[in-house]
Amino acid sequence: MTASDSEPNDSEQREPMTATAGSDTIAAIATARGRAALAIVRLSGPEAVSVAAACFRGRDLRVVDSHTAHVGYVLxxxxxxxxHVVATVFRAPRSATGEDIVEISCHGGDFAPALILESLIHHGARLAEPGEFTQRAFLNGKMDLAQAEAVAELIHASSSLSHRVSLSHLQGRYSDVLGRLRDELLELCAFVELEIDFTDEDVEFADRARLEALLAHADDLLAGLLASYRVGELVRDGVRVVIGGRPNAGKSTLLNALVGRDRAIVSHIPGTTRDAIEADAEIDGLLFRFVDTxxxxxxxxAIEAEGVRRAHHSIDRADVLLYVYDLAAGLDEAEVQFLQDVTDQDNLPIILIGNKRDLVEQPAAASLNGLPFVDLSAERGQRDTGELDTLVRLLLDTVAAGLAGTDASHVVTNQRHRQHLREALRAVRAARHALDTGLTGDLFTLDLRAALHELGAITGEITNEDVLDQIFSRFCIGK
Ligand SMILES: Nc1nc2c(ncn2[C@@H]2O[C@H](COP(=O)(O)OP(=O)(O)OP(=O)(O)O)[C@@H](O)[C@H]2O)c(=O)[nH]1
Ligand SMILES: [Mg+2]
Structure with missing residues (x-):
């Protein structure tokens, strides 16, 4: 299997949705730069095979079968x-882009792929724009727009959960969810339009209960998808966990323990950390961005004061706050007030950490105001990760409650989609309102059509060039 062959819908063609794809032949290095055993240079377009054949010494690529690989030299x-390379030929329409494709697997490094690309360009190919291969796949009906966007998400996945979600989107499961909703709304439109047709003959309106049920279902589904955006953000960008507390509480020690390396300077001098220090760690498939302050x-x-200002700024942007204090010193009044304020105003999940457990005789008293609480020794946690187990479990419970068993196909990670889903939900709610007030008919159908339009914009049934340019320009070249 080659990269092109493994893309979804290889043999199954969707109807092309918009204008025709480009008619010239594009080329690009598809793999990352730098030293590597292998690299891939791709060509797609009507002249892909003849351009490759013109600089290939081996079998005449113009006469070989589709989906065959050939050893030879690129000149x-x-x-x-x-x-010395392997050239694999895929003929339209059974290829990733729906056009003729040749993939040349060569040796990696700074020279072979670049020189091969140069030769292909000399023989008539043009350098591909970012995302142009995927754009052609979309324009040729090989995938819908949501799937094409998932390609970029998959490439940028930074944790196994974001990988799972983007793969599910790429495989079209999310598009299927939207597709089913679209079908239901179309059915609704048909219902209502039928009623309009027959009003003169005084035909009783079809099945009102069924209409209500279908609309309620659409409402639920859209609202659920929208609610998942928050989860989607956590999946895509990681969970920002800010470590805050008094000087010397052991925040930097805890950061180092959590990420398993000496990221932040630790010292007995209060006020050691100034700038916020970030470090990533993947826990249970989810990316956590820990921020020491x-x-x-x-x-x-003055410098420390600026550090404190930045610490507050970090806390403002946190998904979770780990508030660390020294068990021997306890929490002072101002800290208790601070925690109360954060809980009241920001609705920010807080985990209270009583640190330096090794220095106190008695286990710490129970938590403050019902905040989840752990006592531990961050210092010991650096040597023995078991020391952090309770904290990590609490952290996962706090963030991942909504993630456990998350159906990857129902998670919205894309801001563009969120905008369209919001509009679709607004339209469905307007339709429900119309139905409640007995206003079925023209206006009602307009609302349904508006919702359909928004769903179509997500999968690309309805789109325009500006939107496409914006989406595909964010891709890397060669994809
Ligand atoms: N005994 C003991 N000492 C600890 C523990 N955790 C941290 N320390 C010590 O406490 C001191 C302060 O630790 P840091 O991690 O630098 O504290 P901080 O909260 O980052 O301090 P600032 O950056 O000044 O705000 C250091 O001397 C650490 O070695 C612990 O669990 N037990
Ligand atoms: Mg510190």
Whole structure:
């Protein structure tokens, strides 16, 4: 199997949705730059096979079967050998882009792929724009727009959960959910339009209860998809966990323990950390972005004061706050007030951490105001990760409650989609309102059509060039 062959819907063609794809032949290096055993240079377009054949010494690629691989040499424009390669030919329409494709697997590194690309361009190909291969796949009906966007998400996946979600989107499961909803709304439209047709003959309106049920279902589904966006953000960008507390509480020690390396400077001098320090760790498939901050206190030191200001700023943007205090010192009044304020105003999940457990005799007293609480020794946690188990479990419970068993096909990760889903939900609610007030008919159908339009914009049934340019320009070249 090659990369092209493994894309979804290889043999199954969707109807092309918009204008025709480009008619020239594009080429690009599809793999990352730098030293590697292998690299892939791709060509797609009507002349892909003849361009590749013109600089290939081996079988005549113009006469080989589709989906066959051939060993040979790629030659430079002066006939010099560039590299010993495998060229795989996919003929339209059974290819990833729906056009003729040739994939040349060559040796990696700085030279072979670049020289091969140069030779292909010399023989008539053009350098591909970012995302142009995927754009052609979309324009040729190989995938819908949501799937094409999932290609970029998959490439950028930063945790196994975001990988799972984007793969599910790429496989079209999310598109299927939207497709089913679309079918239901179409059925609704048909219902109502039938009623309009027959009003003169005084035909009783079809099946009102069924109409209501279908609309309620559409409402639920759209609202659920929208609600998943928050989860989608966590999946896509990771969970921002900010570590806050007084100077010397052991925040930097805890950061180092959580990420398993000496990321932040630890010292016995209060006020060591100034700038916010970030480090990532994947836990249970989810990306966590831990942020260590300057200890919170009043200070006359200008630099430290700026650090404290930044710490507050980080806390404002947190998904979860780990509030660390020294068990031997306990929480002071101002801290208790601070925690109360954050809980009241920001609705930010907080886990309270009593640190330096090794320095106190008695286990700490129970938590403050029902905040989840753990006592531990961050210092010991650096040597023995078991020390952090309770904290990690609490953290996962806090963030991942909604994620456990998350149906990857129902998670919205894309802001563009969210906008369209919001509009679709607004339209469905307007239709429900119309139905409640007995206003079925023309206006009602307009609302349903508006909802259909919004869903179509997500999968690309309805789109325009600007939107496409915006989407595909964010891709890397060669994809
Ligand atoms: N005994 C003991 N000492 C600890 C523990 N965790 C941290 N320390 C010590 O406490 C001191 C302060 O630790 P840091 O991690 O630098 O504290 P911080 O909260 O980042 O401090 P600032 O950056 O100044 O705000 C250091 O001397 C650490 O070695 C612990 O679990 N037990
Ligand atoms: Mg510190």
């Amino acid at each position: 430079a424009k002066d006939g010099a050998e560039i590299d 300057a200890g919170l206190r009043e200070t006359s030191d």
